[in-house]
Amino acid sequence: MTEPHRWTMKATRHYDYEIVETTDLFDPDNPQLRRLPDDGGEGTGEGVGARLVVMDETVEEIYGRRIRHYFARNAVSVEYLTLPGGDAHKTFEQVLRVASRLTAIGTNRRGTPPIAIGGGVVQDVVGMAASLYRRGIPYVRVPTTLLCQIDGSVSAKTGVNYEGCRNRLGTFAPPPLTLIDRGLIASVPERQVRSGLGEALKMALIKDAELFALLEEYGPTLVAERLQDSGPGTRALQPGRTVMHRAIAGMAEELCKNLWETDLKRIVDYGHTFSPVVEMTARPELCHGEVVAMDCVFSAVLAHHRGRLPLRDLERIVNTVRRIGLEPSHPMFGDPAVMRQALTDTMRHRDNHQYLTLLTGIGRTEFVDDVTAAELDEAARVMAVLDRDPHTPLADACASRPVGMAA
Ligand SMILES: NC(=O)c1ccc[n+]([C@@H]2O[C@H](COP(=O)([O-])OP(=O)(O)OC[C@H]3O[C@@H](n4cnc5c(N)ncnc54)[C@H](O)[C@@H]3O)[C@@H](O)[C@H]2O)c1
Ligand SMILES: [Zn+2]
Structure with a gap:
């Protein structure tokens, strides 16, 4: 019997991502929210096509008007999707909802990264959708709860609960940019x-x-x-x-x-x-x-x-x-x-x-x-x-x- 041929693949993937603290994130004069992750922080990046902005339901109620005003004033082409918070909604169905909207608006490979504005649940859901869509696209994370600002914001993990088990399905997919505005915690219960x-x-x-x-x-x-x-x-x-x-x-x-x-x-x-x-x-x-x-x-x-x-x-x-x-x-x-x-x-x-x-x-x-x-x-x-x-x-x-x- 001849020895089987063997091809060994070796690869490493370098990963840089940043967590940036800012204030008044939804002030139209603050460039952070509209910038593309790799534009050097100047806020000049303009994608090719619309970007999906996914908001937590409560965040939408409290900040929705300001968020819409922000993108309108800056003439950034965006589409919106609202998702419920709470762990009962951290499901694969929600991931598919996000994927379906990404498909509908024609989100491309790198130029139009979605933006997730919400607590840990919305972040985990959007993060997982982004990591699966076209086998992985960048996204921007805006954590709005304290838990998510100090913990999930740094993490590389996404995930959903499955068959009664916490985070049973998930991926490692850190977003290149996370924006932290402590002012958002003022409205958290x-x-x-x-x-x-x-x-x-x-x-x-x-x-x-x-x-x-x-x-x-x-x-x-x-x-x-x-x-x-x-x-x-x-x-x-x-x-x-x-x-x-x-x-x-x-x-x-x-x-x-x-x-x-x-x-x-x-x-x-x-x-x-x-x-x-x-x-x-x-x-x-x-x-x-x-x-x-x-x-x-x-x-x-x-x-x-x-x-x-x-x-x-x-x-x-x-x-x-x-x-x-x-x-x-x-x-x-x-x-x-x-x-x-x-x-x-x-x-x-x-x-x-x-x-x-x-x-x-x-x-x-x-x-x-x-x-x-x-x-x-x-x-x-x-x-x-x-x-x-x-x-x-x-x-x-x-x-x-x-x-x-x-x-
Ligand atoms: N990926 C990770 O590494 C990581 C790390 C820590 C936690 N998590 C996950 O995060 C989840 C918990 O996160 P959470 O506590 O943020 O839960 P959550 O996302 O359900 O948010 C909690 C509640 O706060 C509301 N809310 C969010 N932002 C608000 C704001 N600014 N003002 C008022 N209300 C607001 C939401 O609508 C929700 O009802 C768990 O599923 C946990 O597994 C993931
Ligand atoms: Zn934890």
């Missing part, structure tokens, strides 16, 4: 702001003790002011701006090292191990950042019980979650069977490894791969106490912590 701060908390816990201190000190103010600057000179530090910058910078630094997730050990998955199943099945529904914060607490309890995280740090974490106005626990986190199943499901996503990020302090982590079912049960027991009786001191709830662990 308080609950969504708290949810966004849940992701900021995750970032703080895994690598940024200073960010944690800001959340700890200014949690209620950040929510009340929706991360907007207060009047000039009233406060030297603008916590909203600093929190956003630090959260984005932390995410960017982490993702750059492992953008395509060839390494399945990712500290940014902290808060995302036990939460997906809760996020998909809890009724009434919970927001993404709400379950992420609960998962952060659950994982911190695990670390404390292993003797790796001092009680004082755990107390600060739970306290900060509450100061942001988030709940540290939920009955599903107090159910050992749910937590065991959650870890099993997530391990499939990590090639049957736990690769669990646990804290060794605030802003410090380690990976573990040997958490036992008994440890999960014990952490779930603490979460059940936190959920049922928020007044129980953590020291009592964690009474079975290892002897010798500093309080």
